Every structure is written in C-alpha cells, then in structure tokens.
Amino acid sequence: MTEKLIFLTPGPSELYFTVEDHLKIAFREHLLSISHRSAQFQEVVTHTTQELRKLMNIPDNFYIVFTASATEVWERIMENLVEKTSFHFINGTFSKRFYDTAIALDRKSTQITSELGQGFDLEKVTIPDEAEVIGLALNETSTGVAMPLEQITELRATYPEKLIAVDAVSAVPFPALDFNQIDTLFFSVQKCFGLPAGLGVWIFNERCVEKAQKLIQKQSIGFHHSIPSFIKQADKNQTPCTPNMLNIFLLGKVAEDMNRYGIENIRRDINYKSALLYHALENSSKFEIFVKNSNFQSKTVVVADVLSGDNSEFLSVCREKGLVVGTGYGSAKKSQIRIANFPAHSKETIEKLVDIIQNY
C-alpha cells in the first residue's frame, strides 16, 4: 500500500492536477512513438510555444527552445553569449553555480555575493564595462530570495548595452515580468509547472541571436544546442535532436490549462497562499522567516529557520498528515524548511500546512 502524499518540496514537486490525464492522452495518441520530425510533433511544439507565449506574455521577437535542464542553459549561455566575461548576482547556491559555470568554461567573469537571505542594493553595485552578460536569479531556490522586477528594470536602464540573463527556475510563470527588460530567460518544468523533471526551456531574443552569430566567427559556441542550431530547427517548429517529447507535450497541455484558469488567478492564488504562509511563520514561536526584508521574499519558495533543534520533527509531523515539506538547502539542510507554493498546491493544501505550523 502506497502512502497518499502531497509534495511541497521546491522541485521536483507536486504534479499539476491534470498531468496524469494528459499522460493518458499521450499514450492513446501514440505521442511516445511518433517521429520527432513528424507533422504531428511539429504541432505539439507549436502548441507548447504558443501556450507559453500567451501565459508568460513572451513577445514575438523571442525564441522559445527546449533543453535538458536549466543547468544546461547556464553552459549554453556562456558558449553562445559570452566571449570573455559576464557579471553575476549571487544570492545562493544556484546563482553561484551560474557563475561557476562561467569560470569552468574559461570566462573571466566577476560577481557580487549578498549575505545569505538578503537581496542586493543596486546603488552599491558596479558592473564592469567589459561584462557582456548580467546573470541573475529571479528566485533563488536555495534561499527563497527573490529579485524585485523593479531592480531588473533598473539594471536595464543603467546597462542597456549588456544582455540580461534571467534564471527563472522556481519563479515563472508567477512574476509579471516584462520581457522587454531582459534578453534571455530559462527555467525547468519540475518547479512551478508541476511536471516530471527532464526538460529546460530557454527563451532568448534577437540580440542573443546576433551575439551568437558574431561569436561563432571567433570561437566554438557548441554544436547541437547552439543558438544557430536551435533557431534553424525552431523556425520549422522542430528540435535539434530527439528531445523529451513527452515533457514538451505535457508542458503545452499544462500551460493551456493555466491559460484557461487565467494567469491573473494563478498570481492571486500564489499571493494569497504566500501571505498565509508568511503570516503563520511570523506568528510561530518555532520558526523565523529567513528573508527578513519583504521586498525580497519569494512568493513561490518560502524559507524559514527552525528556532530550536533541527527540522526533522516538524517534517515528520507534516509527513504523518500527508504533506512532504522541503528541507533547507546545502549547509542549511537540517536547520531550515523550504515550502514550495506553486500553482499545483491548492489553497486547501496550504491551509492544512498553515494549521500544522500554527499548532506545532
């Protein structure tokens, strides 16, 4: 007998309500056996990109392509968009790894690192003239620190010549991001989209295409997943190699479901649920909200310190009630909890968790 559990872990996480039904359709329509070069699969790619464009308000001058993971995109951005150096805002493990990728790929990149749990004061940040790309995490999954959209707008105004690259893992489609303020954005589908892991989505504009085309004259920019290779296939609604076709299909179907429900409703729900969570944590004597400044508090990944002992007892209590809450990340694995607040998490589920926090 298998337990009935709801996953509030920050990814992989609870599947979106409709995934299992869509999977049945995928089987029935032979989507797992057809050619990735078939007209039927081209329609799947078209559908998925159209639904994402609508849901996230992605302008027509942005390409939407598919990778194996967001991790892969860190490398592809370096290969395709950075000849010598990039600049990175680091406020946790994942934004640091974007920078680490640059260094491993022999770029002379630089960075600014915030105190853990804190955001950045842009007035105190100077980005070197040589930096070709500015890398930042919209929502740092390891610490629950979000970057306010106004800061991205400010960066755009201050550094109009630089490409702005946004790690949007565990954030999209929640933030009402204006794509005109950025040049490239990427995410993986096992967070807010509530899908099985194994697919990254990479979105980039014409400025990125131009940069890659300039770079390829000077140095290798990779091969099958380079920007020129992606756009050659994307123009035909195809992919450079046989991709995770099932996940591309599921992503389109879930984005369609989300469009049907409405992005404003999704945002309202997430705001409501995050308010409940932060309120409960604020009033609990057992926890302390990790990100103190509410401007930087993530709405989709809520992180709290456990005030005495470690998180094991609380996680057990939750699990007994069928809820799997996330541990802290890295060195905070035992001292913190992380609660995912994604579209797949119903108000009832969050209210149930809030009850547990209040009675703990």
Added chain:
Amino acid sequence: MTEKLIFLTPGPSELYFTVEDHLKIAFREHLLSISHRSAQFQEVVTHTTQELRKLMNIPDNFYIVFTASATEVWERIMENLVEKTSFHFINGTFSKRFYDTAIALDRKSTQITSELGQGFDLEKVTIPDEAEVIGLALNETSTGVAMPLEQITELRATYPEKLIAVDAVSAVPFPALDFNQIDTLFFSVQKCFGLPAGLGVWIFNERCVEKAQKLIQKQSIGFHHSIPSFIKQADKNQTPCTPNMLNIFLLGKVAEDMNRYGIENIRRDINYKSALLYHALENSSKFEIFVKNSNFQSKTVVVADVLSGDNSEFLSVCREKGLVVGTGYGSAKKSQIRIANFPAHSKETIEKLVDIIQNY
C-alpha cells in the same frame, strides 16, 4: 477514436510491452515528485545501472551515466576525450554528425566515408597517429549498415593506444559486444529499449576518466556534464543535475524485464525476425535490400530500396493494417523504407509485415 497502431519506425518506435504499467507504478510511488537527491531516487539509479550492467555485460571498470540524448554525448566525448583530433568511420548521416560535432568544436579531426550502404575494408584504412579517439557507429540508423564486432576487435588490436568510442544507438542491447574491446559507448532509449525519448546513456571506462583528468589541466572540458562531474555524482548513485528521472526509472524496469526474459532470447528473436524480413525483401520484386553484403546488414534496422515509384503506397498499405513503417532517411526519404526490428516488436508483428511484403 484513436487508431490502434504499431510503430516499426527506427526510433522513436513502439514502446516496450511493459512501459505503461511501469508508468502507473511511477505515479503511485511518487517518483515524479520526489527529490533527485533522495535515497529513493538513489535506489532507482542503482537499480537501473545494475540491470544495464547485467543486460549488456558491462564490466565494473565502466561508469554508466545519463545525458539528455546520444547527440549530447557526441559533444561530451569531444570535450572530455579529444584534445586535438579524432578519427571517424562515416557510413551515414549519424556517424557523419559525430565527425561534424568534432569539427564544430574546433577539433582537427579526420574521417573515412564509405559508399552508402557499404561497410569498411579495414585493410584499406589508415588511422593517423595523432588521432586520440576512433569514433564509429555500431549500427548506422540512417542506412542500416552495421559494423561487425570482429572489426572492432581488429581496431583494438591495431590501435591499442587510441580510445574507441562506439555510437550504439539503435544497436544495443542486441550485439554481444565485449566491452574490453572499447573505451566508451552511448545510446538513446527510444530505439531498442522501447522507451519515450529524452534520455541518453553514456558508458565509459577508467581510461576515459584519466584522459578527461589530463585534459582539464589544459583546457575547458565543459562543466555540469563533464566526466569529473559525472563520476563525482555517480559514485553516490546521483546525477549532476535534475535528470529525466522518469526515463531513468523506466529504463531500469525495462532492462529488468529484458533480463528476466534473457538476453539470449532477445538476440534469438531479433535474429529470427531479421531473417524473416531480409528473406521477404530478397524474394520481393518490389524491393531491393539496400545493404548488399550480409556481413554489414543491420539486424535491428532493415533498409530496402523501393524499386519503382516511391514508398508512399507501401507505407499506406501497411498503415491500413495498423503498422507504421519508417521512411528512408534524408535524400532517401521517399525511395527507401526502414523497418525497426527491436525487442518491442513481436514475432507476430514482424510476421504480419512479412505477409504484407509478400503480397504487395
């Protein structure tokens, strides 16, 4: 109403008989929501690599790791194993693309190209002293040309210092390959394993690890999917980033099913079915077997020229009877047929197709 169809296309292809049941288990056991760092998922990785090791007789000194595709591995081999130059046996589109990857990644690689539909006469091939890696396709999916295992043994004896890299897409687990004759091998799971697309398997030995560790002293070898990054995680039965967890689980389950049936039985079935197919094509006045020399005829991807007109009428006849046969590849798209003969294709299915060929 959706048609009931059986896919005899050379990948993506018919799903292995048990995939749908395993998928139900994956849902029930929350495999699509658990952390990729959890003990539960470590057990999945352990199970999958153990079952593959048994099925393919992979020695203990080989690592088994997971990528997004076989296409990705072409790049990873160049980054990790080739400082300056490799040598490639090209007998179709995919073996050529392995070479193209080398060139795109600025390696000064060389190659020998066979006439289409033909194998190689190793006595006429001289591999440059400088070549660090020999790349070859065990089964060229575009043309149905197989490389006999004896030729690999011969290459090993002649060039013991070079690393031998085997593209085994659409071949394994059929050939009784001796891993001691090679250094690295890779495949994707949507061919002979009958799984949804979106996972590559990369197998490499200690010589490859040593080469990568030497190379990293001199140049970038990539980051998250470099050999050092893979083995650091593989030693813990983990993966460098959140992988296609569902497919890793399904691969282990299908490999277990295949082990239960027995690799010798799988080989016997494939031999039997390929004999039926080649016999029917040989005796048909409408087709001509593309690979004339039986030493080089693939048992898993059977390719034939259509003698008059194109393949559309034959493909329609098959489809009316519920069988989806593959077109030719590239410029032969209309003039050839390709028939997959994988473990998922039952004797009854192949016998039905043979009947159609005989009565056509």
